[in-house]
Amino acid sequence: MCDVGNATEDQGQKIQNHKGLLVFTRPLTILLLGVLLSLAIAAPVVFHAHSRADATILIINAQLADGTGAALREGALRIRNNRIASIGKLSPAPGEQVLDARGLVLAPGFIDIHNHSIDGLDSDPLAETQIAQGITTAIQGPDGDSPWPIKDWIDRRRKNPTALNVAVFAGHATIREQVMGQDFKRVATPQEIEKMAQLTWQAMNEGAIGLSSGLEYEVGSYSDTAELTAMARSAAEHGGFYSTHIRDEADKAFDALVEEIEIAEQAHIPVDHSHIKLGTVAVQGKAPEYIRVIEEARNRGVDFLADCYPYDAWHSNLKVIVPDKQYENPKSVAKAIADLGGPDHLTITEFKPNASYAGHSLAELAKSNRLSPVEMFIRIVREGDAANREAEVIGHSMIESDIKAFYQQPWLMVASDGGIGSAHPRGAGTFPRVLGRFVREKHWLTLPEAIRKMTSLPAQRLNWTDRGVLREGAYADLVLFDPTTILDHSTFAKPQELPVGIEKVFVNGIPVWSGNKPTGAMPGQVLTR
Numbered sequence: 001m002c003d004v005g006n007a008t009e010d011q012g013q014k015i016q017n018h019k020g021l022l023v024f025t026r027p028l029t030i031l032l033l034g035v036l037l038s039l040a041i042a043a044p045v046v047f048h049a050h051s052r053a054d055a056t057i058l059i060i061n062a063q064l065a066d067g068t069g070a071a072l073r074e075g076a077l078r079i080r081n082n083r084i085a086s087i088g089k090l091s092p093a094p095g096e097q098v099l100d101a102r103g104l105v106l107a108p109g110f111i112d113i114h115n116h117s118i119d120g121l122d123s124d125p126l127a128e129t130q131i132a133q134g135i136t137t138a139i140q141g142p143d144g145d146s147p148w149p150i151k152d153w154i155d156r157r158r159k160n161p162t163a164l165n166v167a168v169f170a171g172h173a174t175i176r177e178q179v180m181g182q183d184f185k186r187v188a189t190p191q192e193i194e195k196m197a198q199l200t201w202q203a204m205n206e207g208a209i210g211l212s213s214g215l216e217y218e219v220g221s222y223s224d225t226a227e228l229t230a231m232a233r234s235a236a237e238h239g240g241f242y243s244t245h246i247r248d249e250a251d252k253a254f255d256a257l258v259e260e261i262e263i264a265e266q267a268h269i270p271v272d273h274s275h276i277k278l279g280t281v282a283v284q285g286k287a288p289e290y291i292r293v294i295e296e297a298r299n300r301g302v303d304f305l306a307d308c309y310p311y312d313a314w315h316s317n318l319k320v321i322v323p324d325k326q327y328e329n330p331k332s333v334a335k336a337i338a339d340l341g342g343p344d345h346l347t348i349t350e351f352k353p354n355a356s357y358a359g360h361s362l363a364e365l366a367k368s369n370r371l372s373p374v375e376m377f378i379r380i381v382r383e384g385d386a387a388n389r390e391a392e393v394i395g396h397s398m399i400e401s402d403i404k405a406f407y408q409q410p411w412l413m414v415a416s417d418g419g420i421g422s423a424h425p426r427g428a429g430t431f432p433r434v435l436g437r438f439v440r441e442k443h444w445l446t447l448p449e450a451i452r453k454m455t456s457l458p459a460q461r462l463n464w465t466d467r468g469v470l471r472e473g474a475y476a477d478l479v480l481f482d483p484t485t486i487l488d489h490s491t492f493a494k495p496q497e498l499p500v501g502i503e504k505v506f507v508n509g510i511p512v513w514s515g516n517k518p519t520g521a522m523p524g525q526v527l528t529r
């Protein structure tokens with residue numbers, strides 16, 4: 001009915017009576033309304049939308065985890081349209097749909113602030129592996145790589161909704177390529193930096209939620225601190241934040257952290273340190289020192305948050321392990337392999353030029369080909385270069401004590417760094433894994449604190465006050481799960497395996513996951529700042 005009302009807004013005055021019904025005052029309008037109503041009879045979907053407008057769902061006997069970190073409390077929650085109408089001791093209205101949630105936790109929907117589903121949203125708009133984890137909002141375009149122009153992507157996504165709410169970063173590398181084209185293997189000139197800052201400004205105007213960078217990757221790696229600061233300043237002027245995959249997560253992880261903090265301070269921009277990790281032998285176990293550097297910055301007023309996926313293995317391209325880019329230099333390669341902890345710590349997950357490598361470690365491949373691990377590495381690089389394809393690899397090079405230390409920080413958010421179709425189990429397992437393993441089995445953190453890291457903390461980074469919390473008037477993005485059974489089932493061999501324990505998921509008041517499968521509804525919206 002709202003759409004009908006809007007269509008006649010120009011022709012007549014309309015007022016809203018106490019029942020929320022639209023009352024039209026001019027005869028012409030009444031005539032038009034009659035025409036529109038008869039059209040509506042021919043199209044029952046309009047009436048369906050109207051009857052839904054007053055539909056409510058009451059969830060009773062739930063353990064409420066409100067997203068703030070407060071202790072669980074038993075209560076009921078009523079959904080009206082796309083919002084939370086009320087919370088507390090509520091009894092069913094006549095004819096109201098009631099869900100008995102005894103034994104289950106009701107939490108705000110999870111906000112994944114680092115999600116790679118740009119392509120997946122088209123191929124799988126029901127986003128099964130995402131909603132099955134309780135994700136209701138997934139932020140796209142991290143690691144410096146975003147769609148472009150931002151406006152076109154947002155328009156297209158609005159026309160093609162999915163089960164998930166989405167939002168998008170402006171990518172640093174994407175903008176750098178807009179300005180420098182293929183001539184990116186150098187530091188940018190002041191004029192080019194000015195242009196990049198302008199494009200960042202434009203992207204923010206078009207609806208981006210911040211600037212992302214991926215400084216270990218080819219295009220981003222040639223930028224200097226001044227370039228990043230200038231672009232971050234543009235994003236900050238629009239209330240955006242800076243999400244960064246820093247320049248080095250290995251031997252030089254401390255230098256890279258210092259650069260990140262410098263950018264934050266100079267550009268006056270809030271930060272999300274992407275997938276915080278210490279990924280080589282030289283820095284393993286140094287989480288306490290890393291945390292100390294971050295605490296010092298926070299004490300100086302730097303608005304610093306980080307996210308971390310709950311796995312001790314990363315997923316990237318083969319070449320990323322050689323920081324000096326000397327991929328065929330035996331010395332550089334030998335150091336890179338040793339830094340990871342040895343050739344058995346690196347497993348090929350996909351390699352188009354020679355599919356038989358997939359599923360094997362570098363150590364296994366070297367042995368079966370009677371080569372040293374260094375020779376085998378160089379052979380894979382050459383075969384990849386000849387076909388213009390790089391091998392995808394998983395590196396087991398983080399240690400549990402570092403992951404635990406990061407997870408226990410109040411400024412740490414849960415994010416997947418995965419997405420629809422991910423080759424790493426984090427793409428289908430992240431959120432249930434934290435709740436099942438880190439909370440229930442290992443007691444690293446409490447359930448309400450884990451939920452806060454999945455909901456209100458990312459919402460705070462995004463400057464959203466009406467999502468990520470259970471509060472009257474907030475959007476009804478909700479997840480209902482069993483805290484005694486929730487667990488990830490995805491593995492490196494079967495990365496798409498769905499988790500268990502998530503009973504129901506609502507996006508904007510509409511159930512998208514129920515009875516262990518998607519409902520088929522696609523009520524997700526494109527969100528901006």
Ligand SMILES: [Zn+2]
Pocket residue numbers: 143214245274275417
């Ligand atoms: Zn990354």
